Amino acid sequence: MRAAVTNGANRVAHRLQAGWAELADGRWDAARTSFATAVAEHETPEALEGSSWAAWWLDDADAVFEARERAYRLYRKRGDPAGAARMATWIAADQLDFYGRRGGGRRVAAACPTPA
Helix, strand or coil: CHHHHHHHHHHHHHHHHHHHHHHHCCCHHHHHHHHHHHHHHCCCHHHHHHHHHHHHHCCCHHHHHHHHHHHHHHHHHHCCHHHHHHHHHHHHHHHHHHHCCCCCCHHHHHHCCCCC
């Protein structure tokens, strides 16, 4: 059983590494596929964050927000405030990039609620 878990983690790590390399090479569709496969095998905030960047380069606003919002929640759940803050920052920047001032940031407030 332990070998299966290790092999699965290795596959996900390989997919993440491939996805980041594909982003660096400007191969957005290939990166999206690598990150999507990693997410399907084991959803991690890192895989979702990579997926959000592939979607950003492909100008797919819905996919960007979905991936970054999910990554934000997973970073928070993990107890990684830096990762969550990075996603919250990018969600706010994306609001302006994709929609300008329309919406008044309501999406940001809904995606990144203030901790209780």
